[in-house]
Amino acid sequence: MKHVKKIAIMTTLLASSLVITACNETPPAKAGIPPKLYTDSLFAVMNADRANYTKLIIQRLGPNGAGAIKPDEHWKEIENGALLPAQMFRAGSEAVAEVTDEFTYSLQSLWPINKQNAPKTPLEEEGLQYTVDNPGENFYGEEKLGDVTYFTAVYPDVAVSPACTTCHNDHKDSPRTDFDIGDVMGGVVIRVPL
Amino acid sequence: MRKFIWATWILVTLAIAGYYGYILLKADNKQALLIGETSHGHFQIELACSSCHTEAFGGPELIQEACAGCHGAELAEANDTHPKKKFTDPRNADRLSVVDARYCVSCHTEHHREITAPMGVTLPEDYCFHCHTDVGDDRESHRDLAFDSCASAGCHNYHDNRALFEDFLVHNHSGPWLKEMARLTNPNGAAMLASKHVPEQQPTFPEQKKAHPDIHQAWSGSSHADAGVDCGGCHSDASSNEWLEKPGIAQCQTCHIHEAESYKSGKHGMRLAQSLPAIRPADSTMSFKETALSLQQGCNSCHSAHRTDTLFAASEACLTCHNDDHSRGFDSSPHGQLLTQAIAGAIPVEQAVSCATCHMPRAENIVDGETVVQVNHNQNHNLRPNEKMIRPVCMQCHNLGFSIDALADPALIRNNFNGKPATHIPSIDWSLKRVAD
Numbered sequence: 172m173k174h175v176k177k178i179a180i181m182t183t184l185l186a187s188s189l190v191i192t193a194c195n196e197t198p199p200a201k202a203g204i205p206p207k208l209y210t211d212s213l214f215a216v217m218n219a220d221r222a223n224y225t226k227l228i229i230q231r232l233g234p235n236g237a238g239a240i241k242p243d244e245h246w247k248e249i250e251n252g253a254l255l256p257a258q259m260f261r262a263g264s265e266a267v268a269e270v271t272d273e274f275t276y277s278l279q280s281l282w283p284i285n286k287q288n289a290p291k292t293p294l295e296e297e298g299l300q301y302t303v304d305n306p307g308e309n310f311y312g313e314e315k316l317g318d319v320t321y322f323t324a325v326y327p328d329v330a331v332s333p334a335c336t337t338c339h340n341d342h343k344d345s346p347r348t349d350f351d352i353g354d355v356m357g358g359v360v361i362r363v364p365l
Numbered sequence: 366m367r368k369f370i371w372a373t374w375i376l377v378t379l380a381i382a383g384y385y386g387y388i389l390l391k392a393d394n395k396q397a398l399l400i401g402e403t404s405h406g407h408f409q410i411e412l413a414c415s416s417c418h419t420e421a422f423g424g425p426e427l428i429q430e431a432c433a434g435c436h437g438a439e440l441a442e443a444n445d446t447h448p449k450k451k452f453t454d455p456r457n458a459d460r461l462s463v464v465d466a467r468y469c470v471s472c473h474t475e476h477h478r479e480i481t482a483p484m485g486v487t488l489p490e491d492y493c494f495h496c497h498t499d500v501g502d503d504r505e506s507h508r509d510l511a512f513d514s515c516a517s518a519g520c521h522n523y524h525d526n527r528a529l530f531e532d533f534l535v536h537n538h539s540g541p542w543l544k545e546m547a548r549l550t551n552p553n554g555a556a557m558l559a560s561k562h563v564p565e566q567q568p569t570f571p572e573q574k575k576a577h578p579d580i581h582q583a584w585s586g587s588s589h590a591d592a593g594v595d596c597g598g599c600h601s602d603a604s605s606n607e608w609l610e611k612p613g614i615a616q617c618q619t620c621h622i623h624e625a626e627s628y629k630s631g632k633h634g635m636r637l638a639q640s641l642p643a644i645r646p647a648d649s650t651m652s653f654k655e656t657a658l659s660l661q662q663g664c665n666s667c668h669s670a671h672r673t674d675t676l677f678a679a680s681e682a683c684l685t686c687h688n689d690d691h692s693r694g695f696d697s698s699p700h701g702q703l704l705t706q707a708i709a710g711a712i713p714v715e716q717a718v719s720c721a722t723c724h725m726p727r728a729e730n731i732v733d734g735e736t737v738v739q740v741n742h743n744q745n746h747n748l749r750p751n752e753k754m755i756r757p758v759c760m761q762c763h764n765l766g767f768s769i770d771a772l773a774d775p776a777l778i779r780n781n782f783n784g785k786p787a788t789h790i791p792s793i794d795w796s797l798k799r800v801a802d
Binding site: 244245247248265268269272275277286291292295316317319321343360362364 | 444448450451453454455456457458459461462503530532533799800
């Protein structure tokens, strides 16, 4: 009888501790910004910066403005050379990658001038195709790269000026030469580890 | 018996631990800790372990920081074609699982000289294959090329393609193989600094001048005299006016700061940057003259103390030690003949081509709005891969095509460019064809 009592007490204590432990291990409700809102916000900043660089620097100071700078693919090679808006965007992405791995972004296309900017993962390809097939819509999904699962968002990159279409249509490495204003030329891919 | 074995084992273990503990923490010479022969680029400083292993348990990030600390600026200047930042995007995860290109040591493993190829590469030469497998689909000309030829045939480099990228090839495809002779610009960096750093009141040491009239005579015709650097400018340190019998790099770099810094970045001076004794030819596995094996390298090895004869420093000084085919071929080469003519007064000295013209080139930099011409004393700055030499050096007198062909011909390099290239690198032809198509 004595042993039965001991076992009963021990069992009760064990059960209590398990309940307490289980309660403690219950993950707290996820707080913070939802990934979609996070990537949408990042894209808003990126898009605004690129539009401003194009409008306030390249158009104002370039050949169509004051003629003080020369936007060029090989900008380092020429005096007063300036980065093309797409290169400026990429420079921003590389600079961000040097300070954080909490998110990454890149400019990609199904018809890239530089083959390294073609989609690499199935989700990138699906997302870029989606933005072409569904003008005005973004694409969101999840993918696993290495051992990490990412939230991946793809935002359409639309040709907004003749400079975009002319450069891509005339470039010797461009696989597509019939871009018009308003066409989706590629996409901004933002990736956040979950 | 068992007690004896245990006691012996403990004693031996303690002895080994004590020996390596002493080497690690106390000994000046840490040779015993080396785990293998270091590469030709690092053997000079292999005993300064902490120059790379900045902390004992830092992991790859700290090693990477050490690599970038010495090589980062140079790679940035070279518009590095494969910087770390290109590989940090997770979309490259599959590539990194094959070659982790975020870290220098993935391709340049140290302490494995037995597998170290040119450029310090420790991967098999066809490493480009891993990411550029389908290059033949985009470039018909590349379809049947072997992947071990990408970076070894004079067409591409992994890091520095400033003279090899397609648009540059196209824009510089023409011109005679030998252009009008260029003229070297006279360096002015140190002279500009002298006015800022040499105090107006220098100890003049009249007794030394009296005791060494020949030296004083030699000095009076030197650029040091022109710049107002008296005996005390070098033969005393900043903290005292005491006579300093043998000034070293610490005194030289008062005015020659750029030269000293670049010297300490190169193979001649990199030991000094780590506070190690200066290197001697005997420390290297390269071919040097027997008579020079024990000469410790410093400013005075090439620059005579009082005559400041840069023509001697630019060529004859090099040949005091260097004894390989390329060095021995210099005097009879077309470049060496120009130097001979300049020394004889047949052509202006500025048109002479010396060892330093190519290996320690002069560069114009804008400092505080002024154009400063400085000699880069890092002999390794444009040495490897040798295509780094094309734009700042070769193309001053030759066209791009000739320069590429010449630097891709090992036999021509060995005889110091005594003749024409035996091979032709088709990269310009292919680029022009692609543009035409």
